[in-house]
Amino acid sequence: MIHLPNLIADLGLLLGAAAVITLIFKYLKQPVVLGYLIAGFLVGPHFKLFPTIVEQDNVQVWAEIGVVFLLFSLGLEFSFKKLMKVGGSASISAMSEIVIMLAIGYFTGQMFGWSKMDSIFLGAILSVSSTTIIIRAFEEVGVKGQKFASLVFGVLIVEDLATIVLLVILSTLAVSQHFAGAEMMFSVMKLVFFLTLWFIGGIFFIPTLLKRIKPMLSDEMLLIISLSLCLLMVYLASEAGFSPALGAFIMGSILAETNQGIKIEHLVTPIKDLFGAVFFVSVGMMIDPTVLQEYWAPVLIIIVITIVGKLFSSGLGALISGQPLKTSIQTGLSLAQIGEFSFIIATLGATLDVTSAFLYPITVAVSAITTFTTPYMIKLSFPLANKIVAALPKRWRENLDKYSSATQSVSATTNWQTFLKKYIINTVVYLIFSIALIILSTNYLYPFLQEQSEGAAWGIIATIAITIAGLSPFLYALGFRNLYDENAQKLLNHKIYRNIIYVMRILRYVLAVGLIIVVLNNLLSFQAAIIAFLVICVCLIIFGDQIKKNYIKIEERFLTNFKSNVEDIEIPVLAPWDAHFTEITVKPESLAVGKTLEELKWREKSGINVASISRGELNIHLPARDTVIYPGDKLYIIGTDTQIKKINSLLRPEKNVKETDNLYKPSLERIIVNKDSYLYGKSLKESDIRNYADGIVVGIERNGHRIVNPESNWVFEENDLVWIVGDHKKIITTLR
Structure with a gap:
């Protein structure tokens, strides 16, 4: 209880400063995150005019909790299904930005004469943009429904996942202090192993758990269960050698796949906002004016490199992926900042003591200034893109339009590509779960049964029986599950494909046999293992039908849980024209509520078309003229940026109505x-x-x-x- 008074005083000072400064920034229409940074500086150790935080170690603990809940919240917004929907354009744009900015950041650090680790971490810091800042900036500028915004959101989703991989690589690199290809590859494979295991296992168990207890769930219970699952995954990630932030992100993405995902996100928001504020304020406390005074030139250079480099890297990626030039420029300028993940990367370097003390405050300074410039960059992107497009020769514009149309046209996937993709995914998933079961059996089940049996033979027999029983559905899937659908059967008519498919099938048999051998080799002598292997094969054949039924139940459970929250609505982009799909949610106070599409006459008034309406679990495709609009309806409409802006104004309640209601x-x-x-x-x-x-x-x-x-x-x-x-x-x- 000795530190309780300081703890309360520090928390009150921290939140009080954040409240006052953010109110000022809200009035000035500036990003709230920037206000948090300024508030942190004012109550930090480097600014003596105002009261200063006493127990900085306590604030650091709160900040670490803030990172956990911030990543948990980002995971809830992430969703692997969203990643599958973003398409090639977002993936190419994101990877282009990450690779180019990594290189630019590294060579910039070397140019300043910094160490290799400082340069590598600088590249990583500059390679990711801020999801929080961009979303808030889009809301402030009012461009969320425009064509380039959907591409930017897709890029941010890919970046979030890529940054998690980047954190693992940087952690490994920091520990080894040199680039070891084999060690790095092992770390990435380890990450893929655990990500697959956690995600598929989570989708199999957690949605089912939430469905079973749904009648008993109150908002309070759902919040407690969600936070406990988050912290459980944080613990598992730490035990596996990963950062706690990774565990929080993974659990958030798993819960995002459930029917309760949106509700959980809503319940967690206040907690995320509270601890997120503490995190950003703690970042602001690290701002040291003396360091910035000494490194003002690198700060200015890095700011220019961030804005210009991201415009070039992400804009080039968008252009290569087939986006129009105008959309590519708007995308590049929207992503021209660094934010929360950059802070986390900088914190990782400081925590592992592999980066210099100046890198963190430089990161904060660059983030603060680019946060401030982001809304202006988004506004600037419109006239700048128009001027650049207008300045290009007509022939260049026509060639770019042709390239964009050709790139984004639907290319047919061959039967071989479909079969190969299905084969690889199935084989890898089954292997991962089989290996996980063998590891659990070897490290936990076998020692436990040996202790209970006091070294008797029945302990080994029980271990083998339980392990093989757990493996049996996956052994069936590897060795006997039919992957040949109607399209794949056509491949068997071609001699080349037929021979390759037979070899691939034999490989799956070999893998299944190899798994059994691994189990027996750890527990039995060679002669005993041969006898046990024959017995196991006979048992698998005898109980084959039951094993098949068990596997089908497991597969159906997973697919049911995975598809339970799927929106079957595709939102493609029409290139090179400005017309595109976007999503608009009808607010309860909208004047459109209760009226039919025929009464609203949106097509006549604004030129847009309503392609689909999502209402809870109901999807109305190509709605008829007599379809009534209800509060909360998600409208999937097609139109140009100008037309979508107009329909937004039609859906918005009249000003006097809102004032009267208030x-x-x-x-x-x-x-x-x-x-x-x-x-x-x-x-x-x-x-x-x-x-x-x-x-x-x-x-x-x-x-x-x-x-x-x-x-x-x-x-x-x-x-x-x-x-x-x-x-x-x-x-x-x-x-x-």
Whole structure:
């Protein structure tokens, strides 16, 4: 309890400073994240004018918790299904940005005379953009529905996943202090192993768990369960040798695949905002003016490199992937900043003590300035893109348009590509789960049974029986599951493909046999292993039908859970034209609610077409003219940026309606009727109180008798006491 007073005082000072500064930044229409950084600087050890945080170690612990919840929240927004939908353009743009900025950052550090580790970490810091800052900037500028915005969101999704891989590589590199290809490859393979194991295992168990306990779930219980699962995965990731942030991100992405994903994201938001604020404020506390004064030239150079380099790298990637030049330029300028992941990378270098002390404050300074410039860069992207496109020779523009159209046209996937993709995915997944079971059996099950049996033979036999029983569905999938669908069967008619497929099938048999041998080799002598192998083969044949049924149940459970939250709506991009698909959610106060598409006449008024409507679990494809719009409907519409902007204005409530709703506060009022009253001598229907006074009569007292909800033919008399629910001001001014 000794540190409790300082702990509370520090937290109060930290949050108080954040509240005041962010209110100022909100008023100035600047990013809130920038306000957090400034607040951290003001209460940090390098600024003495205001009170300073006393227990900085406590703040650092809160900041680490903030990173966990920030990554957990990003995982909830991530979703692997979103990654599968972003397409090649987003992937190529993201990888182009990461690779080019890694190289630029490294050579920039070397140019400054920094160490190799400082240069490598600088490249990693500059290679990722800020999801939080871009989303907020898009909301402030009002461009979320435009064509390039959907590409930027896709790039951010790919970047988030790539950064997780980058963190693992940097951790390995920092520990070894040199680039070891084999060691690096092992780390990446280890990451892929655990990612596959956690993701598929999580999708198999967690959605089922949430479905089973759904009748008992309250918001409080769902929040507690979600946070406990998050922290459990954080622990598992740490035990596996990864960063806690990775575990939080993975659990968030798993929960995002459940039907409760959106609700969990909503429940976690306040916690993420609280600890996220602590994290960003703690980052601001690291700003050292003396370091910035010494390194002002590198800071300015890195800022210019960040903006120009990201415009070039991500814009080039978008252009290569087939996006129009205008969209590519807008994408590049939107991504021209660094943010939360850059802080995490810089923190990793400082924690592992492999980077110099100046790198962290330089990162903060560059992030703060590029955060400030991001909204202006997004606004600048429109006139700049138009000017560049207009300045190009006509022939160049035509060639770029032809390339864009040709690149984005649908290319047919061959039967061989489909079969090969299916073969590799299935084989890798089954191998990973089989290896995981063998590791668990060797390291945990066998020692436990040996201890219980005191070294008796039955302990070994039980270990083998349990392990093979657990492996049996995967052994069936590897050795006997038919991967030959209708398209793959056509390949067997070609001699070359037929021979390759036979070899690939034999390879799966070999893998299945190899797994059994690995289990037996760890526990038995050579002679005993041969006998046990024959017995196992016979048992697998005898119980083959039951094993097949078990595998089918496992596969159906996984597919059901995985597809339970899938939106079957594709949102393609039409290139090189400006028309594209976008998603708009109808707000409850929108004037479109309750009207049919025929009444709204959106096509005539704005030129857009509604291709699909998503309403909860219901998807209405190509809605008819009499389809009614409801609150919360997700409209998938096609149109140009100008047309989409116009439909947004049509869906937006009128300003006076919003103001009236905000000012309206219903109250229970009491009116006494006299001979001069508006109500005297009128029936309830004739008085039309609902429209005249914006109220509803809920009760009347006459001569000590009370009448609740009187009939419409009730006539008001003198001394009647009338109870009315409505607007206080309007009732007083009109009825008294």
